Amino acid sequence: MRMKLLVGVAAIALAGCAGKPAPIGGAPGLQVVEGDLPPPTGDDVVGPTISYGVGPFDTLSIDVFGVPELSERKVKVDANGQIEFPLVGTLTVAGLEANEVSALIESRLRGQFVRDPDVTTTVEDTAARSIVVYGQVMQPGVYPVEGKSSLLKSVATARGLSEFANSEDVVVFRTVNGQRMATLYNLEAISRGMYGDPAIYPNDTVVVGESRSRRLFDNLVGAAALIATPLTVLLQTTLD
Structure with missing residues (x-):
């Protein structure tokens, strides 16, 4: 007690x-x-106008010349800095410049899907x-x-x-x-x-x-719980 x-x-x-x-x-x-x-x-x-490359929630316009299915596509960068693009899947583009995004898509399309892809990427809206x-x-x-x-x-x-x-x-x-x-x-x-x-x-x-005060109360409740257990054992020993 x-x-x-x-x-x-x-x-x-x-x-x-x-x-x-x-x-x-x-x-x-x-x-x-x-x-x-x-x-x-x-x-x-x-x-100030400083380029930090593509960032999360930016909107990109991607155009693959001569391939209507892959032209004039609007793509939004997700919170992880990634985009989804047909045929190539998920790409991490955060920090890249627009021309670097184009080069990345070209490398994924080349040979397997498009013989000699020509990709243009524009940052339409920056977040x-x-x-x-x-x-x-x-x-x-x-x-x-x-x-x-x-x-x-x-x-x-x-x-x-x-x-x-x-x-x-x-x-x-x-x-x-x-x-x-x-x-x-x-x-x-x-x-x-x-x-x-x-x-x-x-x-x-x-x-x-x-x-x-809320954190203090929480800490004290934890401390009281630690004290209560041995205290109960001591009382039981005394009664015996």
């Missing part, structure tokens, strides 16, 4: 230390905004528009932004909150007119309709904080 009481006292003391998350901000050049972040400009979203969602979500990562998005939708895309997530500690980082900005959101308040679900734009970063 004494050992169980000590665990309870420790839980109360440590829970007091868990407290609320530290305030955001303090990094050089970062402006903390109260309320909704302003939308980014076109330059903030597009950024460089993406967001980063990390922290206490089930699947942190980089996700494409297709159409309008929101904070709740972005978290749902990352498969929702993890066991130790703090829904009151969600920070969104954004660059507006070259200025790095951040603001704090409360998912619980948004889901209850206390204020609107803010828009999320390409290049935004969403960070979900951790509930330290």
Whole structure:
């Protein structure tokens, strides 16, 4: 009983230390905004024109000259950077330039399917528009932004909150007119309709904080279980 009481006292003391998350901000050049972040400009979203080759969710136009069945085909690159093309099957194209994709398809077609293939590949639509969602979500990562998005939708895309997530500690980082900005959101308040679900734009970063008190409680429950078993054995020995 004494050992169980000590665990309870420790839980109360440590829970007091868990407290609320530290305030955001303090990094050089970062402006903390109260309320909704302003939308980014076109330059903030597009950024400098740099070629990184074909990427996930890009749309390619592939044309095999003189072969109608393989001409003017629109192919979308999947999340793994791969495409499916008739006769040649699955091809990994992530990071390749358009002419390198053409050469790869030509090498697969040559001899076996087409005597001397002439392939032209064009990147018709690039999906460089993406967001980063990390922290206490089930699947942190980089996700494409297709159409309008929101904070709740972005978290749902990352498969929702993890066991130790703090829904009151969600920070969104954004660059507006070259200025790095951040603001704090409360998912619980948004889901209850206390204020609107803010828009999320390409290049935004969403960070979900951790509930330290929730993790602490989980750790203490595990510790109490370890203590309870030998304590029970000790009591039985005393009674005998």
